[in-house]
Amino acid sequence: MAMAFAAASAWSLSLTAFSLPLPQSLRPKPSQLLHGATSSFPRPRRCGWGAVVRCAKRTGKQRYPSEKKRLNRRKQELLRQAAPEEGSKGRESGYWRLSKLAVPARDDPGKDFTGISLPLLQAIAKAIKFPVPSMLPDEAFTVIRKSFDARKVLKEPQFTYIVDMDVKKILNIEPRAWDFIARLEPKLGVVEYMTEEKLAVDLVSMLNVSSKGSNNVLGIRDTHSGMIYRQQKKPRVAVIGSGPSGLFASLVLGELGAEVTLLERGQPVEQRGRDIGALAVRRILQPESNFCFGEGGAGTWSDGKLMTRIGKNTDGVQAVMKTFVHFGAPPNILVDGKPHLGTDKLVPLLRKFRHHLRELGVTIRFNARVDDLIVEDGQVKGIVVSDVELQPGPASQKLAFDAVVMAVGHSARDTYSMLWQHNVDMSPKSFAVGLRIEHPQELINSIQYSELAAEVQRGRGRIPVADYKIVKSVGERDAENELDIAEPTRSCYSFCMCPGGQARHSLSLSLSDTPFCNIMIFLQIFEKACRLF
Structure with a gap:
């Protein structure tokens, strides 16, 4: 029995890992494995008296000029x-x-x-x-x-x-x-x-090709022995949350032949849009269907940016982008330096994504909130689900699964409280707080583009709508505290620049054609600063 969790956490429960074979194109190459094995352990240097000193590996801007040249x-x-x-x-x-x-x-x-x-x-x-x-x-x-x-x-x-x-x-x-x-x-x-053209394919095509020519075993893998125990029937997997992680997990598991149940506490994207409209216009809040909860996750009614800092041209990133195109995204996101979808493009994309999952045999349940885990002998055996439109209690339903994938996002605090009650180890980490500010879009265009600002034409011109980013270090790294330990420098930085959008939840349509732009300004907060509270 297994559980895969979206955020890396150390578990006190004894869980075995659910394993399905990876497609050949997603498996790491031997050279990558060797590089990962060697780069994690810096070469020891011997000093006087036989001492061994391990030096931290310098990367990026920390390298010396001679190292960069070499x-x-x-x-x-x-x-x-x-x-x-x-x-x-x-x-x-x-x-x-x-x-x-x-x-x-x-x-x-x-x-x-x-x-x-x-x-x-x-x-x-x-x-x-x-x-x-x-x-x-x-x-x-x-x-x-x-x-x-x-x-x-x-x-x-x-x-x-x-x-x-x-x-x-x-x-x-x-x-x-x-x-x-x-x-x-x-x-x-x-x-x-x-030697050959680097052509990334979408995950649907990739997994279809892999499954046709594969004799891999489907089953449950023991994390200690590495053995895969063959099952007489398809593994039953519950995926909790229908944000990007939950949708792609359901897609991969469904294409590989697992029996998948996707549970979402919110509403389908059509009803969710009406609930968000009622919140914006009439101030009527639906606790389980709003900007945070519902099909597509929090980003559906946000800016829809598809930028990443991990390598825009890598096979994995391109496979995800191609999958978006497969479900209806415009093909120019594969070429744009700053690809952007927008809420108006995401809504029909999610409909096609849902339709494909159901064709694969994935069971999708909306208004289904996971209230608890079923744990026996330190292992997860299933989940307790309730209908959010009813009061929890007698109406709750217990479901057994071979594996549970938790893709709940950051807003499901009741889920994290439930995991805490099951003695799941959770580590506090630094976070950021800030505010969103708004500018006239024409002001940013004129600052960034000068005379070319007239070419923007509210997203319909030759030149893209202008954006910007800022970053500033705050504090002194060499300031000593009572323990004689240098305090880390905090960063004040911008995040989620939304050109031609709306400040309300940073919403932006595909053309980015509103008269305003907005941006988040964050200040980094470390764990030590929270201990007083």
């Missing part, structure tokens, strides 16, 4: 080794990824154009040193990423591209390009060679 030289050498030798036949195939291709904003067709324009061909020709840009075939290039850069350090605002070049296509259409491709030199972060 690391860049090593990466550059690896790039040269990965690419075929100059003039060899190996260069007649494969792909070249061209990054940092700059097109002035005055020449670019605009933010909504994701094809190959003549100004972009000129930037590509400059990168590969091809003399006549108009002779390069459009079919040989694919735009991977497009973003807008209006920083003041630049001479003028520009669109920045990442483009993949198909060598076979370009040579078939324009053989004279061979002399330039043969001499193309890899350069870190600018020109990189790939």
Whole structure:
């Protein structure tokens, strides 16, 4: 019996882990496993008298300049080794990824154009040193990423591209390009060679392909022995919460063949929209159907941004984005540097997502609040569910499951209180508090874009609606306290900039076309500051 929890926690209960086989494309490569195993343990250095000192690994801006240069030289050498030798036949195939291709904003067709324009061909020709840009075939290039850069350090605002070049296509259409491709030199972060095109697929297609050619065993895995105990029937899994984590967990488990029940304490997205409208206009609050609870989670009636700091072009991130497109999101989110959906696009997307889950056989129950866990001999055996429209008590229902996935989000405080009563270890962590401020959108456009501000046209123009972010360190790191320990520096920073949106719950539609923008300003609060309370 098992429980998977959305937030990492240490459990005092003895739980075994539920395991389903991962698709081949999601499994870590041996090189990744080796890198993870070695990078977690810094190499010990021996000092005098036989002492062993383990040095903390410096990363990012903490590296010394000499370390950065050495690391860049090593990466550059690896790039040269990965690419075929100059003039060899190996260069007649494969792909070249061209990054940092700059097109002035005055020449670019605009933010909504994701094809190959003549100004972009000129930037590509400059990168590969091809003399006549108009002779390069459009079919040989694919735009991977497009973003807008209006920083003041630049001479003028520009669109920045990442483009993949198909060598076979370009040579078939324009053989004279061979002399330039043969001499193309890899350069870190600018020109990189790939033996095959990096095409991410959505999770639905990925899991379908994996399940057709897989003989993996479905069952329950013992965390101590690693053994998978085959089951005569499909594993029964309860997923609690229909936010992004709950929806994707149900999708993956359903595609892999588990018998999934998705429980949501709130309403379907259609009724939830009416309840939120009643709250905004008539001040009528539904405790279980509002901005926090309901199908889609808290982000459904929020800005709908799809930005991440973990790598926009990684396979995992692209698979999630492709899944959104599979369920109706506009394809330009795969290319935009700052992809944004908006509530008006999320609502129909969630309908299609729900319909697909039901086609997989996933049982979806709304108005179903999980009040307790059924624990026997230190193991979770099931859950206690009640209808939120009825009073808890005799109407509560006990359900048995092989595994429980808790994707309850941050607002279900009653659930966390219930877990605390079951002696689940919970660790306090630092958090942030702040306020949301609102500006006229035209003011931010004029500050960021100057004369280009007129091109925004409330989200319908060539230039994207302007945004900004700020960060400031507060406090002295070297200030000593009573324990002679340096206090950490706190950060005051912005979060969830919502251009062309509404300050009420940072709601924003797909066009970002309202006259105002808003942003959260946060101050970091550490655990020590909360001990007085």
